[in-house]
Amino acid sequence: MANDITVKHGWILPLFVSLYITKRSEAVLQWGKRKNIKKLIINGELVIEWKKEKSIKDVVVENICYD
Structure with a gap:
């Protein structure tokens, strides 16, 4: 009995996982x-390449004390 439920509902998890991956991929591609x-797309597979840009910003902090 338990195996029947697992078999009948066994497709739900892969469906949700594939939908999640698809939506995450769309979000990454839009980003x-x-x-x-x-x-x-290389050999039918999606390949994502990105550049990492590092910028050094000088942050000036002023401490103002009022006595």
Whole structure:
């Protein structure tokens, strides 16, 4: 009896996992439009390349004390 339930509902988890991965991929690809991410398809597989840009910013902190 328990195996029947597992078999009947065994497709639900892969469905949700595939939908989650699809939605995450879409979010990454949309995010990539702003963040220098290249999307390539090599041998039928999606390959995502990105550039890491490091910028050094000088932060000036002023401490003002009022006595």
